[in-house]
Structures are given as structure tokens and as C-alpha cells.
Amino acid sequence: MEKRKTNRSVAAGRSSGRRRHASTAPKAKPFIRSLAKRANRDDVQLIPGQTTTTKEGKRLFWRVLFLGKSAGRVRIDCASRGDKMDASIDVQLNQASRGRGIGTIVFQRASELSGLPEVLATIRKGNIASQIAARRAGFVASEDQRGGELVLIWRNR
Numbered sequence: 001m002e003k004r005k006t007n008r009s010v011a012a013g014r015s016s017g018r019r020r021h022a023s024t025a026p027k028a029k030p031f032i033r034s035l036a037k038r039a040n041r042d043d044v045q046l047i048p049g050q051t052t053t054t055k056e057g058k059r060l061f062w063r064v065l066f067l068g069k070s071a072g073r074v075r076i077d078c079a080s081r082g083d084k085m086d087a088s089i090d091v092q093l094n095q096a097s098r099g100r101g102i103g104t105i106v107f108q109r110a111s112e113l114s115g116l117p118e119v120l121a122t123i124r125k126g127n128i129a130s131q132i133a134a135r136r137a138g139f140v141a142s143e144d145q146r147g148g149e150l151v152l153i154w155r156n157r
């Protein structure tokens with residue numbers, strides 16, 4: 001008589017006698033929209049840090065404050081590429097400060113404060129929050145593609 005399969009052996013993929021390998025692909029976290037109040041422009045401050053010199057150029061840096069408390073940081077890396085200067089923005093907010101509109105304000109304000117004619121945002125295709133925030137801040141798609149990442153561009157007008 002055939003031995004009955006236990007729930008545990010079925011769940012572990014041993015029912016057919018072959019061991020299935022667990023998927024190594026990272027599971028996408030379900031998206032839950034924040035219920036927190038939207039940030040106003042006046043609630044967000046960018047505090048300039050020291051501009052540092054890098055191998056390729058320079059780095060502009062600001063601390064982000066929301067209602068006077070630390071909410072993250074933003075930097076813009078400027079690198080010379082031949083006779084052109086590339087400026088790339090990177091915004092990092094604390095977990096608790098995400099999803100309430102602060103990122104949108106930060107992308108826009110840092111780009112304006114930089115005084116640069118153009119700023120690029122290179123964003124992973126799966127990073128929806130960053131894409132939405134950058135687009136709302138005035139970044140538009142550029143033809144440039146970097147290893148499957150999206151490159152958005154902001155132009156000072």
C-alpha cells in the first residue's frame with residue numbers, strides 16, 4: 001500500500017520523489033500606500049554639507065530635514081566625461097519618511113540648488129517610488145540607458 005504523503009513532505013516538494021529547489025528570486029513586497037499626511041514644501045529643509053572632491057569630479061551633499069527632524073540625505077555627483085559634465089542625483093530617505101511626498105520635494109529642490117543646467121537620475125526599473133517622485137519633480141525620460149536602468153533628466157529652465 002502506498003504511504004500517505006504528509007503535508008510537510010508535499011510543502012517541501014518531496015511528493016514526486018524529486019527535491020525541488022526553492023526559488024532564489026527575491027519576492028516583491030506588496031505595495032501599501034502610506035496613510036501619513038502629505039508633506040508641504042515648507043516642511044522640508046535641505047541643509048548643505050561640505051562639497052567633497054571625488055576621483056571624477058565633486059559631490060554636492062545636503063541633509064534632509066522634515067519638520068526639523070532628520071529625514072535622510074541627497075547628493076549630486078558631478079563627473080567630467082570628456083568635455084561634458086554629468087551630474088547624478090541620489091536621494092535616500094529614512095524608512096519612516098518615505099511615501100509622503102518628501103522625495104518629490106527633495107529631487108526638485110536639490111536639482112535647483114545645485115545651479116547645474118542638467119541633473120540625471122539613474123533609477124532601477126523596479127523602483128517605482130523613485131520614478132514617481134523624480135517625474136513629479138520635473139525629471140523626464142532620456143534616451144540614455146545604463147545596464148537596464150532608467151535614466152531620467154531634469155533641465156534647469
Ligand SMILES: CC(C)(COP(=O)(O)OP(=O)(O)OC[C@H]1O[C@@H](n2cnc3c(N)ncnc32)[C@H](O)[C@@H]1OP(=O)(O)O)[C@@H](O)C(=O)NCCC(=O)NCCS
Nearest residue numbers: 031091092093098099100101102103104128129130132133
Ligand atoms: C525613492 C524615494 C527617494 C522616494 O521618496 P518618497 O518621499 O518615498 O516618494 P514620494 O512620496 O514623493 O512619491 C512616491 C509615490 O510613489 C508611490 N509609490 C511608491 N511605491 C509604489 C509602488 N510600488 N507602486 C505604485 N506607487 C508607488 C507612493 O504612493 C507615492 O505616490 P502618492 O504620493 O500618490 O501616494 C524614497 O522612497 C527613498 O529614499 N527610497 C530608498 C532609497 C532609494 O530608492 N533612492 C532612489 C535612488 S535615486
